[in-house]
Amino acid sequence: MPDLRKDPITGRWVIIATDRARRPADFTRERVTATGGRICPFCPGNESKTPPEVLAYRSAGGANEQGWSLRVVPNKFPALRVEGELDRQGEGLYDRMNGVGAHEVIIESPDHMTSLSELPEKQVSDVLFSFRDRINDLRKDKRLRYIIVFKNHGAAAGATLEHPHSQLIALPVVPKRVQEEIDGSLRYYSFRERCIFCDILQQELATRQRIVFETDHFVVIAPYASRFPFETWVLPRRHGAHFAAVDAPTMHNLGWTLRTVLRKMDKVLEQPPYNAIIHTAPVQTGELDHYHWHIEIIPKLTKVAGFEWGTGFYINPTPPEEAARFLREAGLP
Amino acid sequence: MPDLRKDPITGRWVIIATDRARRPADFTRERVTATGGRICPFCPGNESKTPPEVLAYRSAGGANEQGWSLRVVPNKFPALRVEGELDRQGEGLYDRMNGVGAHEVIIESPDHMTSLSELPEKQVSDVLFSFRDRINDLRKDKRLRYIIVFKNHGAAAGATLEHPHSQLIALPVVPKRVQEEIDGSLRYYSFRERCIFCDILQQELATRQRIVFETDHFVVIAPYASRFPFETWVLPRRHGAHFAAVDAPTMHNLGWTLRTVLRKMDKVLEQPPYNAIIHTAPVQTGELDHYHWHIEIIPKLTKVAGFEWGTGFYINPTPPEEAARFLREAGLP
Numbered sequence: 146m147p148d149l150r151k152d153p154i155t156g157r158w159v160i161i162a163t164d165r166a167r168r169p170a171d172f173t174r175e176r177v178t179a180t181g182g183r184i185c186p187f188c189p190g191n192e193s194k195t196p197p198e199v200l201a202y203r204s205a206g207g208a209n210e211q212g213w214s215l216r217v218v219p220n221k222f223p224a225l226r227v228e229g230e231l232d233r234q235g236e237g238l239y240d241r242m243n244g245v246g247a248h249e250v251i252i253e254s255p256d257h258m259t260s261l262s263e264l265p266e267k268q269v270s271d272v273l274f275s276f277r278d279r280i281n282d283l284r285k286d287k288r289l290r291y292i293i294v295f296k297n298h299g300a301a302a303g304a305t306l307e308h309p310h311s312q313l314i315a316l317p318v319v320p321k322r323v324q325e326e327i328d329g330s331l332r333y334y335s336f337r338e339r340c341i342f343c344d345i346l347q348q349e350l351a352t353r354q355r356i357v358f359e360t361d362h363f364v365v366i367a368p369y370a371s372r373f374p375f376e377t378w379v380l381p382r383r384h385g386a387h388f389a390a391v392d393a394p395t396m397h398n399l400g401w402t403l404r405t406v407l408r409k410m411d412k413v414l415e416q417p418p419y420n421a422i423i424h425t426a427p428v429q430t431g432e433l434d435h436y437h438w439h440i441e442i443i444p445k446l447t448k449v450a451g452f453e454w455g456t457g458f459y460i461n462p463t464p465p466e467e468a469a470r471f472l473r474e475a476g477l478p
Numbered sequence: 479m480p481d482l483r484k485d486p487i488t489g490r491w492v493i494i495a496t497d498r499a500r501r502p503a504d505f506t507r508e509r510v511t512a513t514g515g516r517i518c519p520f521c522p523g524n525e526s527k528t529p530p531e532v533l534a535y536r537s538a539g540g541a542n543e544q545g546w547s548l549r550v551v552p553n554k555f556p557a558l559r560v561e562g563e564l565d566r567q568g569e570g571l572y573d574r575m576n577g578v579g580a581h582e583v584i585i586e587s588p589d590h591m592t593s594l595s596e597l598p599e600k601q602v603s604d605v606l607f608s609f610r611d612r613i614n615d616l617r618k619d620k621r622l623r624y625i626i627v628f629k630n631h632g633a634a635a636g637a638t639l640e641h642p643h644s645q646l647i648a649l650p651v652v653p654k655r656v657q658e659e660i661d662g663s664l665r666y667y668s669f670r671e672r673c674i675f676c677d678i679l680q681q682e683l684a685t686r687q688r689i690v691f692e693t694d695h696f697v698v699i700a701p702y703a704s705r706f707p708f709e710t711w712v713l714p715r716r717h718g719a720h721f722a723a724v725d726a727p728t729m730h731n732l733g734w735t736l737r738t739v740l741r742k743m744d745k746v747l748e749q750p751p752y753n754a755i756i757h758t759a760p761v762q763t764g765e766l767d768h769y770h771w772h773i774e775i776i777p778k779l780t781k782v783a784g785f786e787w788g789t790g791f792y793i794n795p796t797p798p799e800e801a802a803r804f805l806r807e808a809g810l811p
Binding site: 146147153157158225237239242302316321341348369448460 | 633
């Protein structure tokens with residue numbers, strides 16, 4: 146009998162197939178590997194092909210020269226623009242405003258042929274530190290209400306360039322899905338006076354069947370109501386609403402943790418395309434007792450998106466308990 | 479400057495790219511054409527390869543024999559099962575129930591090599607009548623709260639078999655996205671004492687820039703806050719919450735309307751993969767003054783799904799005004 150499970154945060158129901166659970170080899174997989182070849186605007190020597198950098202970690206060279214290990218540049222074709230006023234207006238019964246915001250690209254390494262999971266541990270931490278630095282800079286602009294950091298890895302996950310990179314979009318409104326998560330957490334907090342994510346951590350650590358692994362600062366789980374096969378969450382043990390408020394030791398530990406999750410996925414799912422998204426509180430709010438920042442990683446293994454888009458009802462062919470077991474048992478060198 | 483637009487029903491914000499709008503030829507298109515070849519369980523003569531039919535329109539033959547023009551069968555690998563009790567339970571802080579429901583396939587034609595847009599007008603109407611018949615049968619089961627009818631056309635849109643077919647899933651809960659649409663409509667109704675869809679119809683018919691075409695019973699538009707390029711809605715002129723309550727003349731007109739939309743899309747976008755979903759009220763509710771059934775059609779032209787899934791924030795590279803113009807101007811033989 147299939148299982149219907151409710152996400153305790155958002156209230157979304159998910160169908161978990163249990164009878165004919167799909168294992169890693171059952172998915173048509175598109176292995177993501179860099180091919181090189183074409184001229185890449187993110188490669189060293191091509192610094193002039195991007196807009197001027199807004200941040201770089203470098204051991205040599207001046208701004209927009211070679212010698213960097215990580216570089217953040219505005220997107221050449223941004224979804225939003227920094228200049229101008231919001232100019233909120235009605236159009237009959239509709240509402241609009243100008244597309245004010247920021248859209249930046251984090252070039253994670255000078256090496257075109259690598260991927261985030263293959264970078265040294267320190268470099269992965271540097272990528273995370275660059276996210277923190279950019280968020281803390283951009284949030285000074287009070288027009289910006291939400292900053293989302295995400296990574297599309299592989300063409301099937303929406304990446305248009307293969308050089309390893311992440312993206313940051315700063316928005317003048319809080320996205321609906323983010324607000325739902327925050328509202329859902331607040332509802333639970335109002336009822337129990339506890340953070341729902343802290344409670345999830347406690348229950349998962351007690352039952353252990355959906356734990357992938359744990360570190361000093363993080364617990365990696367397959368969530369109870371996973372929407373997608375091998376959906377994986379990285380939850381900080383210590384409560385906090387803002388990713389960008391994390392201290393340096395925790396960020397270093399997150400580098401190791403994230404790299405380990407991705408390497409386990411690479412092993413079990415053969416270098417899958419994936420989306421990773423940092424879920425964090427709106428930048429203009431202070432600390433929140435009811436919300437808990439975390440990272441969600443979704444390997445792109447299935448295509449059944451139309452029904453899901455239309456209904457918000459997901460059919461997941463792999464029970465999270467099995468996904469967690471595959472990832473947990475994947476030994477790394 | 480990009481445009482930020484708010485969907486008046488759900489409150490979802492969408493970024494509409496205006497500077498570098500993408501036209502039909504700018505998308506990497508995967509033309510959907512049937513190739514035949516493999517043994518197809520939906521073809522005439524293979525009736526025994528599906529579970530026994532629950533409905534068929536036929537001019538000859540008995541049940542599960544040849545002679546049908548349309549056939550509805552339970553999905554061989556259903557996401558949900560008709561048998562059993564819901565058995566709602568807690569698991570610590572989580573909630574679950576058994577996957578009780580129905581999952582059926584509507585085989586739209588005996589001809590493997592055709593597609594819904596290429597069927598004769600009467601056959602398209604018959605497909606719609608079969609949806610109505612199945613909904614009206616299934617809703618007698620009071621455990622079922624929502625019945626969703628949708629079509630994935632082409633592998634990129636999630637179809638696993640190429641023989642033309644639609645699907646129906648009957649659920650024991652109302653999906654979150656559906657509930658949001660209904661709640662949003664109710665909010666508007668509470669404020670204005672008018673149906674928001676009726677108001678949208680009136681405004682669109684006055685401004686005309688997002689109208690694709692109109693018939694006696696329907697208006698076809700590109701919605702103001704389209705999430706996807708060439709997203710298209712078919713809105714009935716007459717208010718009603720339930721698709722399955724539509725009368726025969728309207729259903730015949732809907733057959734012509736739907737066929738015309740799909741043929742225009744085939745022409746402008748070169749037989750694109752698409753998802754079509756009937757948005758209708760929960761089956762166990764009566765008529766609602768605030769909700770208005772309609773069909774949403776989304777051609778699958780872009781892959782940027784990770785960010786969108788995570789945030790509910792969509793970046794649409796084609797303004798709906800341009801999409802509507804392309805579709806409006808596409809002449810059909």
